[in-house]
Each structure stands twice: as C-alpha cells, then as structure tokens.
Amino acid sequence: MSALKPVRGTHDILPEEMIRHRFVQDKAQEISARYGFGEIATPIFEFTNVFARTLGETSDIVTKEMYTFEDRSENLLTLRPEGTAGVARAFISNGLSQSLPLKLFYRGPMFRYERPQKGRQRQFHQVGAEILGIDTVQADIEVIALGAHFLEELGLGNDIKLELNSLGDRESRDAYHNTLVEYLSAYKDKLSEDSLNRLDRNPMRILDSKDEGDREIIANAPLLGDSLNESSRIFFEELKAGLEQLGVAYEISPCLVRGLDYYCHTAFEFTTTTLGAQGTVLAGGRYDGLIKQMGGPQTSGIGWAAGVERLAMMIAEDAAEKPQPISVIPQGDEGKKQAPSIAHALRKEGYIVDYGFTGNLKKRLQRANKLNTKAAIILGDDELARNAATVRDMVSGEQVEIPLEKLADHLAVYR
C-alpha cells in the first residue's frame, strides 16, 4: 500500500479506462457536431460570482460544494462546478449576441466538494450542449433529441428513460411557488427536517424528497402542471408533440425539478437504475433568465450536461475499440540498426506501430500478443541480407517474407 494517495474524490484515469472515457466524450462531440454544435472550451476557474450569482445563492452547490480560493492577486476564484455558467459568461465577454443563435458543445473537468461515492467524484467530467438565443420550443426538442441520440449511440438506449417536466415561465413558477408554500405550511409539524429547511430556501425541491412522511404529504400537493399559465401550457404541449414526432420516448414526471435556480419551462433528466443512487446520467433544462441575470442582454438558452464517468461505467466492455498496433521486432545486430527507421516509416504511413525497446524475440512476441497486435514484423539478419522482413500474422501465426519496399503496401490489410 502506497502512502501516496490521490486527494479524496479524485482519481487517475489510466490508459485502459481512458479509452472508454474518450469514447464517451468523442461520441458526444461527434453527434453534437452532426446537429451543428461547435465546440467551446472555457476556463476551469472563474471569478466566484460567475457561479454564486447564477446558480442561486441558496443552492447546495454554491453554499457548500464549491472549491473557492483566493489567488495571489486576491481575486476570489472558484473551480467550475458545472459548465453552463462559464458558457454564459463567455457569451457575454465575447459579445456573442451578434452571432445568435449559438449552438455550443463543451467537455471537461468539473469540481464539487461532495462526499464521494461510485459515480460521484470531486473532480469529474462532463460533456454538455447549449443552444443560446432561441426562445421557441424547437430548440428544446433539438437539444433533447441530441441527448437521446447520443445515449443511443453509446448503446444505452435500453438502460435509460427520459423524465420530463415543465417548470413554466416566471409567472407560472412564482404562482406555483406560492400555492405550494401555502399547502406545505399547513404540514409544518409533519415535514422532515430537511424539507422544513427547504421550505423557505427552495420549496420545489421538497417534491423530490424520499422521506416517507414527506411523500404522503406530497402525494396530495398541488401539481406544478396545474399552475402553468396558457402560454407555458402550450409550450409544454408543443414540446411533447415535437418529441413524439421524432420518436423520442419520455415520461412525464410532475415532481421533477432541477437543483439550480436558473431553470424555467423545460426540465428533463435521462436516468438509469443501473448506477444506484447516482442514477441521473444526462440532465438539463431551459434557462431564459440566466444571461440577463449575469448582466448580459436578455437571451434565452437551453442545454444539458452529462457525466462522463457515469456513462463510461455503463457502456459495454467492448464498446470502445482498443488500438491494434503492428509490432516491429528486431533480431540481431542488423535488425537493431534498421528497426527504428522501418518503424518510423510505417508510422509516417499512418500505421500504429509498437516498438518494444527490449527483450529477445520471445519476449517481444509476448509483448506483441499482450498489446493485441495484428501483425509482427520480424527483422532478422537473414532476411535483411535479402532486403526483406518477415511478417507474422498474429492471429493465424502464418509468416511470409516481404521485400522492405513493399512492406507498407503489404500491411494494408492490418491497418
């Protein structure tokens, strides 16, 4: 046991796992690009108020989960706990209101000081997509369809369901807020302690409570859907119709609310039961008030983020292909002399080439086998004297002698 451990909630991603990690990220990027999203990278730290002001002063993320520190110039900075606030800030900083609508994809590490569990680290990675500047439901439909498409491409179509709800516009949300607080206040002596705390701060989160006593009270609580005003109701109806048109299956989840303050109208979560308590795998919603709240022009937005680690855990063992290199194996003095330039030439041709550095023929073949090599090129003095190399097919074990100048062509089948 080494005394040198990584900081709690962080971990190393070794090459083996990185293949899956990359697969998830690259798939997200690839599918997003197909929907016309360009990739953006924002800094992993920002001025603290970028997050504090936008996520909601009372949200758990802001009040107890941020990595906040002062730099040497006494700036108060925070490691980003999520991606949307940074994208919104970048939108304002770069005057991107001239280029609306914007469709942006991002990926990268996020930081939250939470109690670690499986699928919940303090440094974790997200991929996300945002559409800025479209206040009609078409954006919601496209963003959700993108999420569903991405998860499907990962091979997770059957393990995941989409939960959908509408928080309504500001007016609807405020109206509901009031009716809910009124209703819940009658049960003040029966609510759980957690929920009591949330009654003032963020009463809608009480709908999510897993406490049994709370659930009984919630069962008869007024529904968010009933407080939606006409335009919000139509918006939601159009969203559902649009998803149906695209064959995106969903379930209405009347108690689904999101933790961050900036959401309105559409809220959705793709969830799974295969990851235990950390079942949310991709989630998002509409945030029409966010950019204005940050000091930018009124600009609507909708987007989602997905947890890369959670998705990487779910994808099938063999979903992400491992590289299959070609091994170059020198044998004897002449082989050692020529091997580096032969390997180099093949790499320039685009082949993945492993050069094992040490060991005799046997050891190098063992290494080649472990690396899942397709073919081995054996460079012995005998064949080099004839300006040729032996190519061993690592699956069949068959060997043929190939003149050096035809080597690259011959290997085409192993590419």
Added chain:
RNA sequence: GCGAUUGUAGCUCAGUUGGUUAGAGCACCGGUUUGUGGUACCGGAUGCCGGGGGUUCGAGUCCCCUCAAUCGCCCCA
C-alpha cells in the same frame, strides 16, 4: 454534513475461540524452447495485514482515533 459496511501481495480474496517464519488464484519474472507469442508443465519474487495509539506474555484477529473506498441520506452529472 449524517448513518452503515469494508480496508490482508499489482488485482480478487482466504486467514478458525488472539499463539511461532501470513496463504490461494490471477497477474508478474525466469525456465522447458540461446530466431517465434497465445495453450501446457516446472520454478521464483512479492506484503509497514490502510495509518496511529491502546489492551495483552503475545494483535492481521480485541478496543479507540484517523484516513480511504463502498452503500444509503443529502445533493447532483
């Protein structure tokens, strides 16, 4: 932040009511084969028993503290 479980070799784990030099499988290294891998056989190395303190003649085993992982709550991706 709260509650519970766990922590022995690189990995997965065994280790009787506390009792000498702590074990297995896989992986690793070497050999059977000094120019031929994947199978087989033979051999080898490996541990601050998570860390610290305590009880005891004696602790991997019991007690306390601590760190970490896992599960649930909370929160969320």
